[in-house]
Every structure is written in structure tokens, then in C-alpha cells.
Amino acid sequence: MRRNLVTMFAAVPLILGMGVSASxxxxxxxxxFEFSGGDDPQGPTxxxxxxxxxxxxxxxxNGVRLTMSTTNLVGSEFVEQWLFNFADDxxxxxxxxxxxxxxxPTAINTGSNAFMADGDGKFDIQFAFDTAQGPNRFTSGxxxxxxxxxxxxxxxxxxxxxxxxxxxxxxFGSAAKIQSIFLDGTGSxxxxxxxxxxGGPGSIVPEPISxxxxxxxxxxxxxxxxxxxx
Numbered sequence: 259m260r261r262n263l264v265t266m267f268a269a270v271p272l273i274l275g276m277g278v279s280a281s282x283x284x285x286x287x288x289x290x291f292e293f294s295g296g297d298d299p300q301g302p303t304x305x306x307x308x309x310x311x312x313x314x315x316x317x318x319x320n321g322v323r324l325t326m327s328t329t330n331l332v333g334s335e336f337v338e339q340w341l342f343n344f345a346d347d348x349x350x351x352x353x354x355x356x357x358x359x360x361x362x363p364t365a366i367n368t369g370s371n372a373f374m375a376d377g378d379g380k381f382d383i384q385f386a387f388d389t390a391q392g393p394n395r396f397t398s399g400x401x402x403x404x405x406x407x408x409x410x411x412x413x414x415x416x417x418x419x420x421x422x423x424x425x426x427x428x429x430f431g432s433a434a435k436i437q438s439i440f441l442d443g444t445g446s447x448x449x450x451x452x453x454x455x456x457g458g459p460g461s462i463v464p465e466p467i468s469x470x471x472x473x474x475x476x477x478x479x480x481x482x483x484x485x486x487x488x
Contacts, residue, residue: 282313285414286461287432289449294376294427296447297439301332301398305449308340308432312413321407322414323356326385328400331436334443336395337361340434341373341381343419346412348382356403361396364388366404371422375435376448379421379428389437420459431459 288304299305311323326340344351348368355362363385367373371380385402388394396402406412420429430450439445451459 282311282464283414284463285310285418286463287451287459288461289432289434289451291452292447292449293378293430293433294448296376297445298447299331299335299436299439299449301330301335303330304451305330305335305436306337306340306434308342310414310417317354317405317407319411320409321405322412322417324404324406324417326396326402328396328398331398333398333441334438336389336397336437337387338389338435338437338446339373339387340385340432341375341379341421342383342385342417342432343421344368344382345416345419346408350409351383352407354405354407356405358402358404360400361387361394361402363402375421375428375430375433375450378448379423379430379433379450381421381433414462418458418460418462429459 287308289306289308290303292298305328307327307329309325309327311325312321324342326337328335328337331337348370351368353366365384365386367384367386368382370382373381373384375381387396418431420431421433423429428450433448433450435446435448437443437446439447
């Protein structure tokens with residue numbers, strides 16, 4: 259019994275220490291602004307959302323998880339391409355499928371300032387999607403998830419950059435082209451995110467997981483105590 263008590267209390271600082279040091283950060287791009295003079299998608303804003311998460315067990319510190327969602331597209335509307343930026347050497351990036359069953363990209367391309375969003379910004383990463391009529395279009399209510407790896411540690415802030423100005427209404431942290439707007443499918447437009455706080459593109463939310471770890475630790479200690487008392 260004494261040995262169990264010593265083990266139990268010796269584990270507390272270790273578990274609490276793990277909780278203090280472990281954290282995640284979420285970068286969210288809510289694309290809610292048509293900037294090209296084209297057509298607004300017909301659903302509520304944000305029409306589509308990109309979320310970067312730097313707490314991913316699959317690739318650890320050398321990567322982030324990107325989730326692209328078309329939550330508020332409606333009808334036949336679909337994403338033709340989706341653009342992002344990156345802060346470092348693009349040749350070190352790798353893209354691993356987590357889930358693209360809804361809409362597998364036709365290509366994932368990289369190049370420094372290589373991709374234009376209707377002349378309103380130059381981007382580094384392009385996800386190109388199927389434009390043919392059929393089930394592979396990235397359309398309403400779907401999701402595509404990729405782990406983005408690198409040769410050294412990266413986090414969500416490496417994707418929190420505005421596009422290089424190319425004229426028009428830029429710059430944006432992310433942009434996408436939406437096709438098949440309106441009932442007859444004739445409309446299209448380039449959309450980006452409205453910068454609200456002036457602190458940079460996208461929305462940053464720290465996601466500490468210390469509470470989860472500490473809570474789990476305390477539950478474990480309670481279980482040990484009950485076992486000892488029985």
C-alpha cells in the first residue's frame with residue numbers, strides 16, 4: 259500500500275508537467291467576401307472554412323493538419339481551387355491524405371507567389387479540384403483533410419500570411435474560386451476572408467490541452483485510491 263501511495267503521488271508532478279507544456283493552436287480562415295466583382299455564393303457566410311491545427315499526432319511538430327470544409331455552399335456550387343500561403347521554402351512541403359473521400363483534389367501545386375486569385379493576390383499553395391459534372395466535385399457540405407509535413411518544425415503561423423499584392427482588392431490569407439452559383443449554375447466568384455481585428459489574416463485560437471491531461475490524471479488517481487480502499 260505504501261509503495262502504491264509513493265507511486266501515485268510521484269506521478270502527479272510528471273502528469274501536471276505534461277499538461278502545462280502541451281498545447282495546440284488553431285488558425286481558421288472563414289471565407290466570406292467576394293472580391294473579384296463576380297457573384298456571391300447564395301448561402302450564409304462564411305461560405306467555406308479552412309482550419310490549420312498544429313497538434314497532430316500523425317506527423318508531430320513537423321507538420322500541421324488542414325481541414326477544408328464547404329459547410330455553407332448550396333445547390334450545385336463547388337470549389338474549383340483553394341489557395342494558401344507558406345512562410346518558408348516550399349520544396350520541403352509534403353501532403354498526406356487524411357480524408358479526401360468527398361472530393362479528391364486533381365492536383366496540389368506549390369510555387370512562390372505562383373497562383374493568382376483573379377489578379378488580386380499571389381499565393382504559394384494551390385489545391386485544384388474536379389470541375390467535371392459528377393461526384394468528385396468539392397460541393398456543399400463536404401470536407402477534405404490533409405496533413406502537411408515539412409523537414410523541420412512548423413506550426414499554423416507559417417500559414418498565416420497575406421498574399422503578395424497583384425492588383426485589385428487583395429491581400430488575403432486564403433482565397434478560393436467558387437463555380438456554378440445560382441440555380442442555372444452560370445455564376446462564379448473569387449472569395450476571401452474579411453480581416454476583422456487587424457492582427458493578421460485568419461483567426462487564431464490557442465487550444466490548451468492541459469486541462470484534459472490534468473483531468474485525466476486526477477481521474478486516474480481517484481481510480482487508484484478506490485482500488486487501494488477496496
